[in-house]
Amino acid sequence: MFSVLSNSWALLLGMMLLMLGNGLQGTLLGVRGEIEGFSTFQMSLVMSAYFIGFLGGSRLAPEMIRRVGHVRVFAALGSMISAVLILYPALANAEAWMVGRIIIGFCFSGVYVTAESWLNNSATNETRGQALSLYMIVQMIGIVAAQGVLLLGDPSGYTLFIIPSVLVSVAFAPILLSIQPTPAFDTTKPMTLKQLYNVSPLGVVGMFLLGGVFSAQFGMAAVYGGKAGLTIPQISLFVSAFYIGALVLQYPLGWFSDRMDRRVLILATAVLGGFAALIAIFWGGNFNLLLASAFIVGGTSNPLYSLFLAYTNDFLEHEDMASASGGMVFVNGLGAISGPIITGWLMTNLGAGAFFGVISSLMLAIGIYAAFRMTQRAAPSVDDTSGFQSIMPSSSPVFVEVAREIAIENAIEEQLDENSP
Template identity: 70%
Template sequence: MFEVFKSSWALLLGMLLLMLGNGLQGSLLGVRGGAAGFSAFEMSIVMSAYFAGFLFASRMTPGMIRRVGHVRVFAALGSFISAVIILYPAVQHPVAWALGRVVIGFCFCGVYVTAESWLNNSATNETRGQTLSLYMIVQTLGIIAAQALLLIPDPSGYLLFVIPSVLVSIAFAPILLSISPTPTFETTKPMSLPSLFSTSPLGCVGMFLLGGVFAAQFGMSAVYGTEAGLTLKQISIFVASFYVGATVLQYPLGWLSDRMDRRRLITMVAALGGVAAVVAVIMNENFTVLLCAAFVIGGSSNPLYSLLMAYTNDFLGPEDMASASAGLLFINGLGAIAGPLITGWVMQQVGPGGYFILIAALLLLLTGYALWRMTRRAAPLTQETSAYATLTPAASPVMVELAQEFAIDAADAREDDADDAGADRAAGTE
């Protein structure tokens, strides 16, 4: 791990600063939108726009990089991010903010694709798993730390918009000054959706539902806090709790994933998150309960992304894993676009509690569907399943492919070990 950090510290530092800026601007808009009198549904449109831009960029950025190169794309998109963040307080209108969020989502995805392609290029077969883990830790810690910046005095002024703009601008320095452009790359063409669904119905349905859950927690948690009357400090802690849970529970669940029927684990984890959301609906006046619920929901939804990806891989050969992951990423993106819109509409109808009602509905629906799928076909043998690779729903196509390469390497290593063991047994019987 130390060797990976030593060779990639500039990239990781830059990504940490980027996540600080992204995590702060998302939560800040939720707080300032309420202060500006935007309704929950208007804010849901603003938050949904980010995921629309993110999805478009995942398809368009590779072509941009092939035409003009990594450095130019990286610098240009970063400049747009800084500019849009500064413009938010100057034009306080939901339509303007929604357009800005489309640009922000597009640019952040493009920046992630570019930076992660450099990171992927520096990883070897021996370090790929460590690189992936370290990157995900840095990414999550950046979002958690960003919530503390909300507590800087005067949230009604320009300062809290200047800070993420500066953080994003500074983030490019360690990256651009320490690396050279990598060769152009080709992203994998997604598997057709009918083929993907026939391969893993649970993977497809689960990814769509999970997109809505993640978008609600990433885009609408600060909006919920504002609508529920939480203080700025409480909103900061509440939003951070989702990502603390994701960090703490990701690896224990990953360990279990490689040792039991993944459908059972998916069912239990989704049910745990759904029950936590139901408790939050019932006991919404207790802030401690809200924090515990956020911790469990975050600790459930983020590992579920990796679990569903790994479960789908269980029914694929190594040659199909990358194209399947691209298809799952697209499905998850569609769910992420719809998630905030539905959340905002539900909150508009029933009040702030609609936030947890929707999360509960999505996770319990995933639980029920997983239980039903368990009756449709047998689970693959545990020793024949693919490796679990840690991912977050915010991962770009490049990082998903890096995770798939890790899974393929692990699958190949497992086959080699099995062949060696078989050869040893055969030699012992002679």
């Protein structure tokens, strides 16, 4: 662990600062939109725009890196992020914010691709798993800490928009000054949606629905808080609860994943998250219950991302896992684009509680479909399943491919140990 920190501290510190900026701008826009008088549906379009840009960036960033190199792409995207962040309060209209969010989403996607390929290159085979775990932890820490930064200024002013711009600018300094250039960049071409569905219908349908759940959380939680009448400190705690739950419950669910039928775990996890969201609909006026519901929803929805990837890989040969993972990232991105829009439209017509209504419906739909698929084919033997690797839904295809490589290496090592005399 210490060797990983010594080799990658600049990158990890930079990514934590980047996530501080990204986590703050998402919540801040939700609060500022309420102050500016934007409708809930307008804000849903603004929030959805991020995922349009993110999906585009995940497709185009690898080609940009191949053409001009990691350093130039990293610096250019970082400059664009910093500029857009300080333009938000100066261009306070929904259309401008939508364009800004598309740019921000595209740039952050490219930054993740670049940073994660750097991190993979700087780690050895022995330390790669620890490096990815630390990377995910610092991302979560950055997002949660960002909610506390929200309390340092007035959302109706400029200061809180300047802070994330500065954080993003500062984040690139240690990274660009300490990281060595990487070898030629390459990623695997994703499988087609038809190929993926034929391999794992549950994986594809579940990942699409989960994209809507995740984007609703990430994009509309602060909007929900404003519409529900929460104070700024309460909104900060509310948004944090989703990510704290994701960080705390990721590893226990991963432990169960390697020891039981993953469809049963997917079913149980989705139903638990769905019922937690139902509690928030009916008893959301109790702030403590609201926080508990957000904790459970975040703690169940985020690990489902890794579960769907692991379950899909159970039906693949090792050489096909990387291309399947890239396709699954794309499926999740498609679902993510629609999540805020549907949530915003329903919140406009049915009230703030529709936020949790959408999440509950999608999570329970995942559970129902998992139960249906259990009747269609037998589960693979637990001994034959691929290893679980914790992955954030916001990760780039690079991170997902590397995580799959680690799982494959671990599985091969376990087989060799079992076969050795």
